[in-house]
Amino acid sequence: MLSLRIVAVALFSCFLLACNVEDEQPRSQIAVTFYPPASSFPSSAGDSVTITQKRYFRADGGSPAQSITINQRRDGAQPSINGEEASQNATFIVDFTASTTLDIYSEGGEFLYNVDIFSDMTQRHLCLPSVYLSQFELVVESPVKIADSKQEAHQFILACRELNAVIEVQAE
Secondary structure (H helix, E strand, C coil): CCCHHHHHHHHHHHHHHHHHHHHCCCEEEEEEEEECCHHHCCCCCCCCCEEEEEEEEEECCCCCCEEEEEEEECCCCCCEECCEECCCECEEEEEEECEEEEEEEECCCCEEEEEEEEHHHCCCEEEEECCCCCCCCCEECCCCCCCCCHHHHHHHHHHHHHHHHHHHHHHC
16 A cells, blocks of 8 residues: 555656656757858968868856868868868867857867857858958858768858858958
8 A cells, every 4th residue: 555655745746757858948950160261371382282270169057169271272172181172170070058158269178269059040051250350241051960981061151151251241
């Protein structure tokens, strides 16, 4: 026979569980591609020289930092290192509820800038520069996914560079 105390505790536990489920907000998801703006290429690097930029980002300050590696050429052609197509680690899927803040850091750990992401941006592909820019376009028409190949990764970065090329020229 069930004791009244056990039944009361079980009902109270179910009530608390139901309250937690109702309070949870749905998860939002975005894709973020980091790209090197034209101004971030060293003046000594020719158009066909592949440069490598390493950066880090962190969502909401508490998550572990994610490492970013961008290999690009100024002329926009497919980058290569030692004759092989260069890989990219520049597109990420970010899950969040309601909103999140992405903090971007240099290779040496210096804070560069941050950007706030809100739930109305869910299922979008965002472009973030690898250096601080006062103005940049954020949303690019690319799928919300991680690149399947080196070529697709390069295309995501190139789409972001092209989207922001006009703004960068206007800022000069």
